[in-house]
Amino acid sequence: MPDVGDSVTATLTVTPADNTTSATLAVTAPDGTVSNPAAGTADGGTTWTASLTYTAAGLWRLSWTVTGTGASRQHEVVAVAPAPPTMADVRSYATTTQLADYLHAAPPVDAVQLLERATRLLDSDFLKAAVYDVDDDGMPTDTDVKAAFAEAVCSQVEFWGEVGVETDVSGPLQGVAIGSVNLQFGAGDNRSSPDYYAPGISRALANVPADKLRWVAFTGGNGW
Structure with a gap:
């Protein structure tokens, strides 16, 4: 090609x-x-x-x-095909160096694309109800929050490396608890197990001090 x-x-x-x-x-x-x-x-x-x-x-x-x-x-x-993107071309909570350090191995050749995709997933499916300090580009500024988000997206890329990069066939997020917050998207017959998401995502977010990353009540079309 x-x-x-x-x-x-x-x-x-x-x-x-x-x-x-x-x-x-x-x-x-x-x-x-x-x-x-x-x-x-x-x-x-x-x-x-x-x-x-x-x-x-x-x-x-x-x-x-x-x-x-x-x-x-x-x-x-x-x-x-487009020219392969660099980290400067995408929005990502982690770099390929951070991914390599997390994996204790060389990152996959499409690591930039995977990190970008994992960042979009984190934004859309986990951080809708999150409140934290950001810069003008909407990126976290606190060291602990940045580290947690980096760990979360690296965990998701590692997960994809094991199960393959799938489309959203499992439906919306269901039943993930982060501290005292319980996130559950969807209701009724559309419920399915959240096997599209790396378990490490919720663990990474749960480790952030509550005064740096907090969660607010939200009622929207996805049934939270």
Whole structure:
């Protein structure tokens, strides 16, 4: 799979072909922009090539139109990956160094993406009712809180390493107790075990002093 910024040579083989064969290439970028890189042949019309550069992540469509002998239309869809993110590109409560220290092992190559995902999970499923000091970017400022959040997301990444990164098939969080606070999302027939979440998350949050991380009553659409 090519990455953003890769320059490639698109190739088309036409059979049969002769000196009446002609081929053009239309390249449709993910945003719908169409370009027509110059196509040429060096063997009398059998093999056609064109150079292009993938400038954005997403799906690119390469459409060849052949006229003359071998007339046809051929399409190819190419999936282009974004450049791998760095820690500066994502919102995360832990760095890859902290993850490596937590695991006592080298982090996975997709650690940045996993830490970002674990941070989103912590925000959406655990911290809705939490009150703590933050900076202008919404990140915790207290040392104990920062350490707990880092431990929590590292625990979740470790958990995914054992069970695989799954989608939210287990439903909303159910029955997690943090100190005197009992968090239970959902009700009735939609209840299921919270096996999507690392057990270490609640343990990490429970260790923060109450004057630095407190929990407020909340009534919302998820049934807390």
